[in-house]
Amino acid sequence: MQGGSRVRSPNLSLVLRQLRDQGPRSRARLATDLGLTRSAASTLVAELEELGLVRTAGVERGGVGRPGSLVEIDGRAVCGIGAEINVNHVSTIALDLSGQVVAEHRLALDAHRLTADEVLDKLAELVRRTDADVRTVGATPVGLTVGVAGLLDSAREVLAVGPNLGWRDVPVGAGLRARLGAAYPLGVENEGNLAAIAEAVPGDATRQDILVIFGEVGVGGGIVAGGRLLRGHQGYAGEFGHMIVEPGGRRCGCGRVGCWETVAGLRALLDAAADPDDPVRDPALSLDDRIAEINRRADLGDTRTRAALDQVAGWIGVGAALLTNALNPAAIVLSGYFAGLGQQLRPLIEEQLQAGVLAPYSGGTRVEFSTLGFTAAVRGGAAVALEAVFDDPTLVAPRAALVGGTR
Amino acid sequence: MQGGSRVRSPNLSLVLRQLRDQGPRSRARLATDLGLTRSAASTLVAELEELGLVRTAGVERGGVGRPGSLVEIDGRAVCGIGAEINVNHVSTIALDLSGQVVAEHRLALDAHRLTADEVLDKLAELVRRTDADVRTVGATPVGLTVGVAGLLDSAREVLAVGPNLGWRDVPVGAGLRARLGAAYPLGVENEGNLAAIAEAVPGDATRQDILVIFGEVGVGGGIVAGGRLLRGHQGYAGEFGHMIVEPGGRRCGCGRVGCWETVAGLRALLDAAADPDDPVRDPALSLDDRIAEINRRADLGDTRTRAALDQVAGWIGVGAALLTNALNPAAIVLSGYFAGLGQQLRPLIEEQLQAGVLAPYSGGTRVEFSTLGFTAAVRGGAAVALEAVFDDPTLVAPRAALVGGTR
Incomplete structure (x- = not known):
C-alpha cells in the first residue's frame, strides 16, 4: 500500500478535472497547465488510461513546437445514476463520465395515493432497471444520488418535511439502501441543489457561479x-421561496407571512390570471398544457393574463435583485414554470433587477431560462455521483480484464 | 525547468494547507491524510523545509506504531501585508505565515479634507514602514492587499463609487503601484470581503461557512x-445593506426605498434612540464612546434606548433570516457597531432568526459577534496576500543564504 510506485490521487484528480473542464489537450499542455513535470503528466495519463477514464484522440493543432497527441476523457467505463422522487413521478437517468445519457426511465404515479414505502419500492425498481442498462453497455455504475423536494436532514438522509409529497420524517437513504444493497455509494440531496448543479455545465465558464431558481x-x-x-x-441552502419579501403580505403554506413564493409561485400567477373554474387552474390537466395556454393568451394580448404575468415578473425580479445584491452571480437561471413563460417574464424581471441591484449594470448578472425541463434534478444527481470519480479516480477498478477486449 | 527532480506545486500546496488547517502532524500522518506515499510526503516536507515554510517540532504522541517527529508551519520566512483606506484612518498590518502579527500601523485622518492622491500617499508611506518592519525581522513580504469600502470594479481595481469616502472612479490599484513599485503582488478588495475572510480562522471547522455582516x-x-x-x-457579492426588506419604506442613500441599511444601520438606531442634539448622535465624538453610552443607558433600563435597540435588532434578524434561508451558514458573524452592542441585540436577533428561517432550529445557524474590531479588514488583507503562498509555495525563493544562519 505504501509502495513507491503508487501514483498520487490528488494529481490524478487534477488531470481528470482539467480534461473535463478545459477539454482535450496534449500531455505537455497538461504539464504546463497544472505545474507538473512532463514525465509526471505522462505517468498520470497512463494511469488514467489503465483505469479506462481517458484515451488518446487525434493530434493537437496550432500549438508551438512538435505536435503532441491529444488526451481526452473516455466516458464509457463508468456511469453515475441520478434519481428523483416527485409527487407525480419517479425517474432515473444514467450519465457516463463525459455526460452522455446512457439510460433514462420515468414512471408516472400519484404519491398522495401511495405510502412512502410503495413509492420507494417503485423507485428502487427503476434504479435496478437503470443499473442493468448501464452494465449492458459494459460500464460500471459508481454511485446513485436521489433528489427529494423538501427539508432534508442530510446527515441522517431523512426527509424531515416534504410538503408536496405529504411526507414527514421518511428515511429515504436507509429505505433505498435496504432495497438496493450497498453495491455503490448512495446519496440523498435536495432536489433544488441537484437542479442547480445540473445547470453548471463543466467547461462552460459562464455557468460556474450561478443561482438556479425553480x-x-x-x-x-x-x-x-x-x-x-x-x-x-x-444542507438547507437554497430555500429562496421562504425569504420574506413582503412583510405583512399573504400567508404562506409554511405558516409565515410574506414569503417570496406567495407572490412569485405558480399559485400567485394562476390566482391573478384566471377565475377558479378556468382550465388553466385545473391541477388535473398537465402543467405543460396549462403553461402553453397562458402563453397563447399572452401572445393574443389578453389584458388579464398580461397583467398577471407582469405582476409575478415584478416579484420574481424583486427576489432576484435581493439575491444578486448578496451573491452577484454570473447568471440567474430560472427553471420550472418560470422557464415555460420565459419570453413573457423576461423584460420585467430584467427591469426589476436593474432597479434593485446596487452594482452598476446589475453587477453583470444575466437572466437565463433553463432548457433542461424536468430532467434537471436527475441529471444533477448523476453528476454528483460522478464527482466521486473526479475526486479520486482510483475508486474505479483497473480494467485489466478488458485490456485488448471489445471496447 | 522540466527537470525530473522538481516537486509538483499542487502537492506542496496540499501539504502546506493541511498543516495550516489541521495542525502539526507526522510525515506518515500527512501521507495518510492526503493519499500520498510516505516517501512522497517526506520529499514534499523536505522541499517546504528548504523554502523555510515548515519545520520539525517535537514528537507525535498517542499515535499507533513508532512515534514520528511532528512537522509544523514555520511562520517566520514570509509575511502578507494588509492595508485599509477608511474615512477616518488608513492602516496596515503584517501577518506571518502562521498568522502572528509582525507589524501594525494606523494613521488617523479625515478623508473628506484630503484628495484621493493625498490619502494614497499616506497609505503608501504606511506600507513602506510596514515593509521595512517585516524585513527587519528577516522575513520577506509576499503580497499586499488593500481594502476599500464601496463598489469596486475589481478587474480594473478602480473604486467606482466610495460613498463614505466621497470617491468616484479612483484607480486605487494603479495609484498604489505607481507609488510602491512592483516588489510583490498588490491586490485591491472590498473591505467587507476582507473582514469576512479574517473571521474564517484556518483550522476552525465552525468558521469555514459563514456570513459576516458589518x-x-x-x-x-x-x-x-x-x-x-x-x-x-x-466582485460585488456581499452588498447586503441594499437588499430591499421593507418595500415602500424609508429612502436609502443609494436612491432606492426600503434597503436593509435604512432600518438596520447605525443611523436608524441613533434616530430612534436619541434626539438630534444628544451626544450619542454627535459624529465628532468617537464611535466607541457613543456605543459605550448606549450600552450604559440600556443596562440602566432606559425605555427609549431599549425600544430603539429592540426595533433595530428585529430588523437585523429579518435580514439575517432572509440570508439564512438562502445560504444556511454555520454562523452569522456580526461586526462593526453590531458587535459593540451584541449583548443588547442578541435575544431579538435570535428570535427573528427562529421565526423567519424555514429549516428547523434555524438550520443550525449560530449568531456570533466579531471580536476583531477595526482590524478585521487589514487582517483579511494580509491573509489574502498569504494565500498566494498556500496556493504555490514555490513562489518563495529557497533560503540558501540563510541555511545555517541565525534563524
Whole structure:
C-alpha cells in the first residue's frame, strides 16, 4: 500500500478535472497547465488510461513546437445514476463520465395515493432497471444520488418535511439502501441543489457561479459557486421561496407571512390570471398544457393574463435583485414554470433587477431560462455521483480484464 | 525547468494547507491524510523545509506504531501585508505565515479634507514602514492587499463609487503601484470581503461557512463558503445593506426605498434612540464612546434606548433570516457597531432568526459577534496576500543564504 510506485490521487484528480473542464489537450499542455513535470503528466495519463477514464484522440493543432497527441476523457467505463422522487413521478437517468445519457426511465404515479414505502419500492425498481442498462453497455455504475423536494436532514438522509409529497420524517437513504444493497455509494440531496448543479455545465465558464431558481407552487433552488454546490451548514441552502419579501403580505403554506413564493409561485400567477373554474387552474390537466395556454393568451394580448404575468415578473425580479445584491452571480437561471413563460417574464424581471441591484449594470448578472425541463434534478444527481470519480479516480477498478477486449 | 527532480506545486500546496488547517502532524500522518506515499510526503516536507515554510517540532504522541517527529508551519520566512483606506484612518498590518502579527500601523485622518492622491500617499508611506518592519525581522513580504469600502470594479481595481469616502472612479490599484513599485503582488478588495475572510480562522471547522455582516451607517459584509471567499461574478457579492426588506419604506442613500441599511444601520438606531442634539448622535465624538453610552443607558433600563435597540435588532434578524434561508451558514458573524452592542441585540436577533428561517432550529445557524474590531479588514488583507503562498509555495525563493544562519 505504501509502495513507491503508487501514483498520487490528488494529481490524478487534477488531470481528470482539467480534461473535463478545459477539454482535450496534449500531455505537455497538461504539464504546463497544472505545474507538473512532463514525465509526471505522462505517468498520470497512463494511469488514467489503465483505469479506462481517458484515451488518446487525434493530434493537437496550432500549438508551438512538435505536435503532441491529444488526451481526452473516455466516458464509457463508468456511469453515475441520478434519481428523483416527485409527487407525480419517479425517474432515473444514467450519465457516463463525459455526460452522455446512457439510460433514462420515468414512471408516472400519484404519491398522495401511495405510502412512502410503495413509492420507494417503485423507485428502487427503476434504479435496478437503470443499473442493468448501464452494465449492458459494459460500464460500471459508481454511485446513485436521489433528489427529494423538501427539508432534508442530510446527515441522517431523512426527509424531515416534504410538503408536496405529504411526507414527514421518511428515511429515504436507509429505505433505498435496504432495497438496493450497498453495491455503490448512495446519496440523498435536495432536489433544488441537484437542479442547480445540473445547470453548471463543466467547461462552460459562464455557468460556474450561478443561482438556479425553480418555480412551481413552491419556489426553491440552489447556489453554485466556483462550479461547486453551496449546500450550507446542514444542507438547507437554497430555500429562496421562504425569504420574506413582503412583510405583512399573504400567508404562506409554511405558516409565515410574506414569503417570496406567495407572490412569485405558480399559485400567485394562476390566482391573478384566471377565475377558479378556468382550465388553466385545473391541477388535473398537465402543467405543460396549462403553461402553453397562458402563453397563447399572452401572445393574443389578453389584458388579464398580461397583467398577471407582469405582476409575478415584478416579484420574481424583486427576489432576484435581493439575491444578486448578496451573491452577484454570473447568471440567474430560472427553471420550472418560470422557464415555460420565459419570453413573457423576461423584460420585467430584467427591469426589476436593474432597479434593485446596487452594482452598476446589475453587477453583470444575466437572466437565463433553463432548457433542461424536468430532467434537471436527475441529471444533477448523476453528476454528483460522478464527482466521486473526479475526486479520486482510483475508486474505479483497473480494467485489466478488458485490456485488448471489445471496447 | 522540466527537470525530473522538481516537486509538483499542487502537492506542496496540499501539504502546506493541511498543516495550516489541521495542525502539526507526522510525515506518515500527512501521507495518510492526503493519499500520498510516505516517501512522497517526506520529499514534499523536505522541499517546504528548504523554502523555510515548515519545520520539525517535537514528537507525535498517542499515535499507533513508532512515534514520528511532528512537522509544523514555520511562520517566520514570509509575511502578507494588509492595508485599509477608511474615512477616518488608513492602516496596515503584517501577518506571518502562521498568522502572528509582525507589524501594525494606523494613521488617523479625515478623508473628506484630503484628495484621493493625498490619502494614497499616506497609505503608501504606511506600507513602506510596514515593509521595512517585516524585513527587519528577516522575513520577506509576499503580497499586499488593500481594502476599500464601496463598489469596486475589481478587474480594473478602480473604486467606482466610495460613498463614505466621497470617491468616484479612483484607480486605487494603479495609484498604489505607481507609488510602491512592483516588489510583490498588490491586490485591491472590498473591505467587507476582507473582514469576512479574517473571521474564517484556518483550522476552525465552525468558521469555514459563514456570513459576516458589518454594520456602520452602511451595512455590508462578505460570504465565506468552504473556507473561501465568495466574491461573485464581478466582485460585488456581499452588498447586503441594499437588499430591499421593507418595500415602500424609508429612502436609502443609494436612491432606492426600503434597503436593509435604512432600518438596520447605525443611523436608524441613533434616530430612534436619541434626539438630534444628544451626544450619542454627535459624529465628532468617537464611535466607541457613543456605543459605550448606549450600552450604559440600556443596562440602566432606559425605555427609549431599549425600544430603539429592540426595533433595530428585529430588523437585523429579518435580514439575517432572509440570508439564512438562502445560504444556511454555520454562523452569522456580526461586526462593526453590531458587535459593540451584541449583548443588547442578541435575544431579538435570535428570535427573528427562529421565526423567519424555514429549516428547523434555524438550520443550525449560530449568531456570533466579531471580536476583531477595526482590524478585521487589514487582517483579511494580509491573509489574502498569504494565500498566494498556500496556493504555490514555490513562489518563495529557497533560503540558501540563510541555511545555517541565525534563524
